[in-house]
Amino acid sequence: MIKSLEKASDFLFRNATYVIFACVLLYYGLQAPSFLSVESLSNIVKQASFIGIAAIGMTFVLLTAGIDLSVGAVMFLAPLIAGYAMRDLGVPVPVGLLVAVLTGVVLGAINAVLIVRLKVVPFITTLATLFLFRGFGTWLTSSQQFDFPEQIRRFGLSTVLGVPTPLIVFAIVALAAHVVLAHTAFGRQVYAFGNSPEGARKAGLSAEWIQARVFIICSACAALSGFMLIAQIGRLDVAFGEGSEFDVIAAAVLGGASLFGGIGSAFGAVVGATLIQTVKLGLVFTGVNLYLQPIMLGLIIFVAVLVDGVREKRLLALLKRTIRPV
Numbered sequence: 001m002i003k004s005l006e007k008a009s010d011f012l013f014r015n016a017t018y019v020i021f022a023c024v025l026l027y028y029g030l031q032a033p034s035f036l037s038v039e040s041l042s043n044i045v046k047q048a049s050f051i052g053i054a055a056i057g058m059t060f061v062l063l064t065a066g067i068d069l070s071v072g073a074v075m076f077l078a079p080l081i082a083g084y085a086m087r088d089l090g091v092p093v094p095v096g097l098l099v100a101v102l103t104g105v106v107l108g109a110i111n112a113v114l115i116v117r118l119k120v121v122p123f124i125t126t127l128a129t130l131f132l133f134r135g136f137g138t139w140l141t142s143s144q145q146f147d148f149p150e151q152i153r154r155f156g157l158s159t160v161l162g163v164p165t166p167l168i169v170f171a172i173v174a175l176a177a178h179v180v181l182a183h184t185a186f187g188r189q190v191y192a193f194g195n196s197p198e199g200a201r202k203a204g205l206s207a208e209w210i211q212a213r214v215f216i217i218c219s220a221c222a223a224l225s226g227f228m229l230i231a232q233i234g235r236l237d238v239a240f241g242e243g244s245e246f247d248v249i250a251a252a253v254l255g256g257a258s259l260f261g262g263i264g265s266a267f268g269a270v271v272g273a274t275l276i277q278t279v280k281l282g283l284v285f286t287g288v289n290l291y292l293q294p295i296m297l298g299l300i301i302f303v304a305v306l307v308d309g310v311r312e313k314r315l316l317a318l319l320k321r322t323i324r325p326v
Contacts, residue, residue, distance in 0.1 A: 017254055017255055017256050017268065017271055017272060017275065018271065020254075020275065020300065020303065021271060021274070021275045021278070024275065024278055024279060024282065025278065027282075028278070028282035028285060028286060031282075031285070031286045032282075032285040032286050034285065035281070035282060035285045035286075040281070040285075043281070044274060044277050044278050044281055045167060045170075045274060045277075046164050046166055046167055047277045047280075047281070048170075048270075048273040048274040048276070048277035048278075049166045049167055049169070049170035049228070049273075050166065050225050050228055050229040050232075051225070051244070051247050051248055051251050051273045051276065051277070052170055052174070052225075052251065052269060052270050052272075052273030052274065053169070053170055053173050053221050053222075053224055053225040053228065054071050054075065054218075054221050054222045054225035054226075054244070054248040055248050055249075055251035055252045055255065055269040055270075055272060055273045056173055056174060056177045056221055056252075056266050056269045056270070057071070057177075057217050057218035057219070057220065057221025057222055057225075058071065058218055058221075058248050058249060058251075058252040058257075058269070059177070059252045059255070059257045059264045059265070059266060059268070059269045060177070060181075060190065060214040060217045060218055061122070061214050061215060061218045062249075062252050062253070062257040062258065062259065062261065062264055063181075063190050063191060063193075063194045063214070063257065063261060063262060063263075063264050064190060064193050064194045064197075064210065064211055064214050064261055065194055065197075065259070065260055065261025065262070066115075066122040066211065066214065066215070066261075067122050067123055067126065067249070067259075068111065068122065068126045068215060068218045068219070068222075068245075069123065069126040069127050069130050069245050070107070070111060070126040070127075070129040070130040070133055070219070070222075070245070071218065071219070071222040071244065071245045071248050072130065072134075072222075072241040072242060072243060072244035072245040072248075073129065073130045073131075073132075073133035073134040073137070073241065073245075074104055074107050074108075074133060074219045074222040074223055074226065074241075075222050075223070075225055075226030075229070075240070075241035075244055076133070076134055076137050076226065076236070076240050076241040076242075077103065077107065077133045077134065077136060077137040078100045078101070078103040078104045078107065078219075078222070078223030078226055078227065079100050079223070079226045079227045079229075079230045079236060080137050080140060080141065080146060080236055081099060081100065081103045082096040082097065082099040082100035082103065082227060083096070083146055083148050083152075083230070083236065084140075085099045086148065086149050086151075086152065087148070087149055092151070093151055093152055093155040093231075096152070096227070097224070097227055100223045100224065100226070100227040101220050101223050101224050101227075103223055104219040104220040104221070104222055104223025104224065105216055105219065105220050105223075107129070107133060107219045107223070108215045108216035108217070108218060108219025108220060109212075109215075109216055109219075110129060111125055111126055111129055111215045111219065112211065112212035112213075112215045112216055113212075114128075114129070115211060115212075115215065116208040116211050116212050117208075122215075130245070134242075137238075138238050141236075141238065143238050145235055145236070145237045146235065146236045146237075147234065147235045148230060148234050148235060148236070150234070152230065152231050152234055153231065153232070153233075153234040155231050156228065156230075156231025156232045156233075156234075157231075157232070165228075165231075166228050166231075166232070169224070169228055170270075173221065173224070174266050174267060174269075174270050175266075177266035177269075178265070178266040178267060181265065181266055182265075186210075186213070189205050189210055190210060190214060191262055192205060193205060193207055193210050193211075193261075194261030194262035194263075195261065195262035196262075222248070226240075226241055247276060250272070250276060250297065250300075251269055251272035251273040251275075251276050252264065252268075252269050252272060253272065254271075254272035254275050254276065254300065255267075255268030255269040255270065255271050255272030255273070255275075256268035256271075256272070257269065257272075275300075276297065276300075279293075279296055279297060279300060280293060280297075283296060
């Protein structure tokens with residue numbers, strides 16, 4: 001009986017995100033049956049794609065036990081630079097997208113240099129660059145709304161074989177990240193560093209280079225996320241992306257990424273982002289006061305962090321039971 005309870009609790013903790021997701025879908029489905037319609041569910045996934053792309057990048061950082069608070073500012077500044085290139089230089093949308101991603105790479109490299117070379121802790125570094133990047137973008141626009149060329153909206157609202165373009169981009173990013181993390185040497189190095197930085201160094205891995213690359217990947221994903229979201233609305237104001245870093249981090253953690261490093265996956269970030277969007281849309285369907293939305297999200301994030309802490313303790317306890325003293 002006790003062993004059965006332990007197995008059940010282990011299953012719940014290892015699959016907490018999926019259990020929470022199923023409960024949320026069941027609850028909202030019972031409250032509002034139309035919530036489970038194909039149109040509603042497809043809209044959830046489409047809206048989740050914007051935060052989900054950035055959450056996949058954040059997962060790389062969390063796997064190394066780091067954090068990036070500047071993603072919201074990158075989502076604001078990178079598309080803005082691309083917008084200037086499209087409006088003033090007349091570059092097409094694909095080139096504008098490339099400009100946005102490359103801008104994200106540069107911004108991620110700034111974070112990487114400060115963290116790896118100057119040894120400033122990621123929390124402080126990215127908190128500072130959050131204000132730096134957003135302040136620079138605000139200066140460029142003089143706090144005025146920036147209107148993108150109409151062609152970007154045609155791109156954002158386009159479909160391929162009936163599938164919205166944002167969903168295709170989301171799927172490509174998720175699949176690419178999964179392949180990198182699960183089937184490449186770099187992915188194994190990221191997990192190794194997250195599980196034991198000192199052990200990774202003793203094994204001959206370049207810890208600094210691993211850290212640098214994950215922050216660059218995170219910012220590149222945030223830039224792509226911001227561009228795809230801008231492509232839906234066609235304009236940018238000074239509040240764009242503000243606070244998005246919290247949704248991004250929450251999506252990654254809800255997807256199973258551990259704040260302690262070494263645990264997480266690209267597909268988990270997809271599920272986490274979809275869960276957040278499901279909660280948001282479910283509140284609308286059930287007529288819940290929108291002012292309660294942050295409270296509901298906060299409770300779900302708290303549960304996810306609590307589960308993460310308990311899961312970490314269980315893993316440590318398991319290691320103590322299985323590793324024999326030398």
